[in-house]
Amino acid sequence: MSPFNKTTKENRLWYRQPATRWEEALPIGNGRLGGMVYGGAADEQIQLNEDTLWSGFPRDTIQYSSQRHLKQTRELIMAGQYSEAEELLNREMLGRDVEAYQPMGHLKLQHAGLDKISYDEFERELNLNTGITTTKYSYEGTRYVREVYASAPDDLMVCTITADREGAVDVSVTLDSPHPYRVQTSGDALTLFSRCPSHVESNYFRDHPESVIYEEDRGTSYAVRLAATTKGKQAKISVIDGKLQVQGADQVTFYLAAVTSFESYDVMPVKEGALLEEECSDVITKAITHGPEVLRERHVKDHAALFSRVTIDLGSSANAELPTDERLIAYQTGANDPGLEALYFQYGRYLLMGSSRPGSQPANLQGIWNHQVEPPWHSDYTININTEMNYWPAEVCNLSECHEPLFGLLEDLSHTGRRTARILYGARGWTAHHNVDIWRTSTPTGGDASWAFWPMGGVWLTSHLWEHYLFTHDRQFLAERAYPIMKEAALFCLDWLVEGPDGYLVTAPSTSPENKFLTEEGEARSISMASTMDMTLIRELFDRCIDATKLLNVDQELANEWSEARSKLYPFRIGSEGQLQEWFKDFAESEPGHRHVSHLYGLYPGEQINRLHTPELTEAARVSLERRISQGGGHTGWSCAWLINLYARLLDSNLAHQFVRTLLARSTHPNLFDDHPPFQIDGNFGGTAGIAEMLLQSHLGEIHLLPTLPEQWAHGSVEGLRARGAYTVAIQWTEGRLASAEIKADLSGPVIIRSAYPLRVEGNEQATAQLTPQDDYVVILTMTAGQTIRVSS
Known part of the structure; x- marks a missing residue:
């Protein structure tokens, strides 16, 4: 832990009202299982996804005449x-x-006896530090708290509702799907069975209608199982007319597991429903043995082990206390808010953790969050920029496992x-x-x-x-x-x-x-x-x-x-x-x-075009950018995010920050999802990578500290970023210039550190410093594995 690191500010999105549309709901995910939590009081809805739910099946797509x-x-x-x-x-x-890529269904919850309008002290949030969404509200003197999260260690979704008055939790829950489905009851649990289309023909930019084909014996089938446990002397659980009902509880915890028949890209997905249900049941049974408190603890510990690796402070914000949607509106109308930009950075890291974990499918055009049977661009892996952009922040933002x-x-x-x-x-x-x-x-x-x-x-x-x-x-x-x-x-x-x-x-x-x-x-x-x-x-x-x-x-x-x-x-x-x-x-x-x-790939994410070795090509790349932007380029969310990274490589702090601002102000939904339009998650990931690139670069065999620091981030710090060569870096700056940095080496070897300011290395007498032809200062030294050095200006 860096001695100059400040206490991490609360990383959360929060609102004073429930979501009224999908782009206002809050995402949760464990890499495989995802949910969009609307956060209603009387009525709650969680839209569900599973990362192997796609239309189709293995087939030959070769055009043999080519x-x-x-x-x-x-x-x-x-x-x-x-x-x-x-x-x-x-x-x-x-x-x-x-x-x-297909949606899985919905979990819908109704809170009995709660008027849909008359509730007090409403607040919903997504806490990025814990990966938990929380909805809080009061009704007739009773305070209710609902938490929802997707657990990676226990591979299921958990929803817990607690009241501060005994026996005050009366709720009913149903499952449904946009695909043909049936719900079966067994004991005190519900199981939904459904199947994806065998083909979805997307015609997003074409005139003729889109088509969705379902076949009984083809397509990926799946099961979603829901069970509950309660606390409270009067608590009862029953299953009536396809609803799981809880009455008179002090607390209820719902456990949702999902399994699909997908096995591999080259294997027909043919698992039977009974086997899928059994697999779901096994997951839930194991989770129940832990109990709600231990499940939550296991989830938070697992989540924090990744998320807490990086902390960031880009400066104070006058609007920091506003709800996120109001804060975004203020930003869109011209308010400066470096704290919102830091939140956007951390949100991108959170989304990558939620949509890409070891053993899961990669993050697609929408991560894992999709509510449409016919999603834009199939919500596929578009590998001429978008899939790659999804993973630009993975290494530098210390999420290598993702x-x-x-x-x-x-x-x-x-x-x-x-x-x-x-x-x-x-x-x-x-x-x-x-x-x-x-x-x-x-x-x-x-x-x-x-x-x-x-x-x-x-x-x-x-x-x-x-x-x-x-x-x-x-x-x-x-x-x-x-x-x-x-x-x-x-x-x-x-x-x-x-x-x-x-x-x-x-x-x-x-x-x-x-x-x-x-x-x-x-x-x-x-x-x-x-x-x-x-x-x-x-x-x-x-x-x-x-x-x-x-x-x-x-x-x-x-x-x-x-x-x-x-x-x-x-x-x-x-x-x-x-x-x-x-x-x-x-x-x-x-x-x-x-x-x-x-x-301009050679400028970013590549390195063939750079100011040290190819200044003429670098200037030509700058001219290309100016020409493209003057004609309206960068008008989609992801393309705007690419501009941040390109201008970071050009060391143009004003324009790099201008496009950070453009991305948030023009291409961001109330839940901070990137608005292409419509929603595409690559803009979130590209924006996160761009902010990191403004603070730290390492593509030329050296560690460049604060290469593109804008004046709007005059005071701040970042800790936990990774540099090529297997280094972990912490940086603090004040009044727009480097104050100090710490660099930890995983391996032994020489290292070059570059800065716009004179550098002093503490505790390494062999370090040599020099001024470069680019008017930068460079320090050259050798580090040993596990060593941490401190440099200051």
Whole structure:
């Protein structure tokens, strides 16, 4: 614990009224099981999710005619016939859409005898420190408290209602589902049985109606079981007409467990309902043996073990005592509130913990929280930015374990993607395109090439494997899990590259995700060759695979092959307006304010473009950003979050903070969910990563303290952030400049510390300090494993 760390301020969202819509409800989750708690008094509703509930089942999505059209498509591209190439690709090389993430149902609670309007002292909250939602209210002199949480250690949802008057708890609870369902009673418990659709055809941007198909023998089935225990001499539990009723209790605790028939991406989900019910019953029986107090204690301890690793204080706020929705409105109308920005940062960490834990599925477009059978964009894994953005905060924000589900998805995709690479393109290794679902679809989807055709999705995902290694230096992880997947993705890249203009190796067909350029004929097209995004990703993957072969002392011949190919890759180009080109030619942009800035990947999250080694490219990236933003870019929640990170890397504190402010003021719901619009969780995660990036950077082999500190955060501290190289960092600043920092090393080795201010190292006489050409101050020293040093300015 840092000696200068202040007591953690209360991290909570709170309101003076129940939620009236889903975007006002408060999320809980244990990685697998999620709920949206509305917090009503007379009537409570908890919308339920389980992370393996998706439409569909394992099926073959390969478009078998693709490979025979690949050569002709490439010939058309090389001849500059981009329209013809795109028309051919759209007609012959696309596939079918992925399946949709599904809602599970609702727990609905009615409080008998409570007038729906006449209650006093109402308050509902989500405490981020404990992961518990609480609703408090008084009625005719009796004080009621309801707590709801999703426990990771006991793998169920718990709802406890307590009254301060004996026998005052009279409630009834029901379960329902948006899918066809039945409710069965057994003893003093309810069990809901239901099944997901066998197919959901999303047409979110299309004119014809959406379709949902249910089949009796296909689709993932599931069971949700609800049981209760009570305290109080007069307490009674009964089950009548599908309702679980509690009367005369001092306290009641409801236990909700859910199990699905999903087993694996390649196994038909066929478990019988009786087995599902038995599994639910076993979970609840075990939980009841602990008792409500112990269950709560186990949950809080587990939650705090992750959440409390990082504390943050960005400064005092005049509106700190306001309810969260009122505080957000004040912020939207111009009030400064660094405390709200700190709360948003911690909320992002909370959401990642709630939607991604070891053993769970990865966080999807909505984390795990979805109430629609036909959710926007299928609530899938969109891997041309959104899934990756979900995990930007994982390592730096000290939630490395929460990264694990993404690695599991990568392992699965490396199997399904191997078949896709071979059959579609005649290539080695594995590939994945822009959409993935629980069945690990790796093929192009239907629609239009601008989004559907992008075989670099898997390449981008592999960057997370290397990032995890950089933050942890876990050699076993690199050898056994990361490098084998990276290697196969790099083999695909070798086979996917073809010789283009001037002997360079290029990708063809190539797109820059979801964006389009104008041909000489003025047509908006997306297919060409060697998009900057493609080249940046492949160059990065080759570099990292080469580094891995040296670290692991393997595959030297293959490393030589990657090195030779890397030297021939089409390079970055600067366009006529001084901007970084997005395509291999300086095409006019079809949509100058496009939401994606894929060509700037090398600036963030990559590092090929940086102020120390490539100042000209860095300036070109800045020009690209200015041009994009001047035309309305950054208008969606996640794209605004990306801008925070990009300007943090450019060390532009004013613009980085401006987009923090824009994200909260323009793209945030009352419950602080990101508003794309509609809700997408990536903006939350990208915003959290951006705030961390403003306070600490470590991508250039050094620890850069407060690189992008805005004037609005003049006084503050952060403790527990992680830096690449396996360091934990605490920083305190005052009057807009560094006061002191503590750095703890997990491993022994040299370290470089950079700051805008002169640095003094305490307790290390070997440290050397110097002023750099960038007018920064750098300290170079060697640390031993377990050592903590303190630097001050």
